Amino acid sequence: MKNMQIQKIIKYNLSTDSRNLKKNDIFFDFISKKNKKNPYLEKIIKKKPKIIFSECNLNFKNTICKKDLKTYFLKILFKKFKKKPKNLIAVTGTNGKSSVAHFFKEINKYLRISCASIGTLGFIENKYKTKNNLTTPDILTNHKKLNEYYKKKIQNVVIETSSHGLDQGRLRGLVFRSGIFTNFTRDHLDYHKTLTNYLKAKLNLFSNLLSKNGYIITNSSLNEKYTKHFKNKKLLFGPYGNTIKLISLKACGNMSLVKINFSNEIFLFKTKLIGRIQIDNLINSILAAISIGIKFKKIINIIHKVKNPLGRIDYIGNKYKTIIIDYAHTPDGLKKVLENLLTHFNKKIILVFGCGGDRDKKKRLTMGRIANKYCSKVFITDDNPRYEDPHKIRLEIAKGCNKSKIISSRKEAIKKAFKLLNKNNLLLITGKGHENYQIFKNIKKPFSDYKVVRSLL
Structure with missing residues (x-):
């Protein structure tokens, strides 16, 4: 033929x-x-x-x-798959992609605007969700899904764009109306080898996939470091931002009171989100909504309704015990979560965590040191060992943490930590977040941090 x-x-x-x-x-x-x-x-x-x-x-x-x-x-x-939704939003960065995508979807939901998201948490269209095995799916799936959304009259879609997805061309042929850059720190060096290569993959979003008339949305300090040279219009927040400035952030139990300045007008709102990280992610999503024509006044009227995504600084305790589940699996991600929780709750932290196998091995010692610095007690356990020896991974983390106790069973580690809870401390469980499995070699074994915690409460 x-x-x-x-x-x-x-x-x-x-x-x-x-x-x-x-x-x-x-x-x-x-x-x-x-x-x-x-x-x-x-x-x-x-x-x-x-x-x-x-x-x-x-x-x-x-x-x-x-x-x-x-x-x-x-x-x-x-x-x-010629027809695509009008407003394609891309979000990239080491951490925060899933939260920003989720918050953008939540804003649309409460404004009764049809919206879809593609990322780590799945393919989500309005109230319907299906599994997604990759943060950024393959190129065929992306074009096919977007065409399906267009046929369903969904015009607002947010896509998590991972460094792997950008580097491998999984987003080729798409034109984004706005691109969000959440942060940039060490990750995926098992694949990219150097931070320079990793950054180049991330910035590919802005150099090759963003519309000439599209917006770059990021923190003013990140813009100064990484995106200043791009000629696109910018929606920046932070101390030197041109849109939103965060005036104050106060803890209210398991909620936050936020005061912002938008266009020289002060707005105050209460949110179910915890920590500066999530407030920054929320602001990114607000700016994404503004970039496609949604009015700020409409957004601010519903922003208090926005809920936290599964496994992202997610409070699941009660009035006697404070428990947080988070997906943090990088040194910076772990450090930021710990700092945010210490500021918000002013309590000592008991930490349960591990590191994934067949991934960047050099971060293990660093994460052990971070845990040792910020926590009163640390339980090192298994994450997703994959084809590596779980015992070896645990020991590599423990070298940086003399406060640690090693317990191979994640379930038992959580149980031990739970028993130490009192009114003066909190329990943080990181690394798995929304995941409901553990990977040993090529086998996915059912496991959920949420399920274990709820059985103990």
């Missing part, structure tokens, strides 16, 4: 993943090269695809060779 018109191709189901391939689908083989054969090719052929597109000849009669397969594939995506 020498050729096939794009008009005919788009009538078929497309596939880039052999696991999801079905009979008569059109498969795009991005793995096979001149000196490299796709290891799944035999399985792919057995599933009887209509055609396989590849950059080299394959042992399959219905193969079509294309020199630049990625560009050709993008042309097909444009044709098959």
Whole structure:
């Protein structure tokens, strides 16, 4: 088979993943090269695809060779999934992506505007949610989902754009109306190797995917460091921001009282969010809403209703015991959460945490030192060891934390920590957040920090 018109191709189901391939689908083989054969090719052929597109000849009669397969594939995506929602918002940064996406969705929800989000917490459209295995899905899924949302008359969509997703071109062909930059600290060096490469991947959002008339939304200090040279319009907050300035933040039990300045007018509101981190994330989402034409006065009238996302500085205690579950899994993420909780509650912190396997190993000692500095008691346990020896991971963390006790079972570690709770301290459980599993080698075992805590309360 020498050729096939794009008009005919788009009538078929497309596939880039052999696991999801079905009979008569059109498969795009991005793995096979001149000196490299796709290891799944035999399985792919057995599933009887209509055609396989590849950059080299394959042992399959219905193969079509294309020199630049990625560009050709993008042309097909444009044709098959041409219509997209009007307002695409991207959020990138080391931490805070899920919170910002969630808050943006919450603002739209309480203003009765149809909205969808794509990210770590899943594919969420209005009240409906389906699982998403990657923070930023593959390019085919992104184009397909956005086309589905357009057909459902959803015009506001926020997408978490991870450094992996940006680096691997999973967002190619999309044009964002606004791009949010939450923060930048060490992470994913197992993949990017250097901080320079990691930053370059992040900034790819603003250099290649943002509309020329689009907005960059970030803190004024981050803008000075990383995004100042981009010519896009900016919506900045912080001490030198041009939109919102945070005047004060006061703790009110498990809530916060926030005073801000917007366009030289003072606004005061109470929120169910805890800590400066989440207030900054909330402000990012407010600015994202403003960037697509939603009036600030409408936003401020419903902002008190906005709820916290699962596993992000999430308070689940009662009047006798203060317990927080958070997703922090980087040195800066852990440090910021601990500092925020100490400021908000003025209580000693008991910490339960671990580090994931097959990821940046150098951060383990640093996270142990951070835990040792800020906590009164630390229980080091398993996170997602994957293919690494869990015992070795725990010891690497413990080298930086002489206050620690090692308990391999995460459930038992939480139970031990819970028994130490009193009115003068709080329990923080980090690393897993919303996740309801633990990964040992290639096996996902059901586990939830929430489930364990609720059984103890």
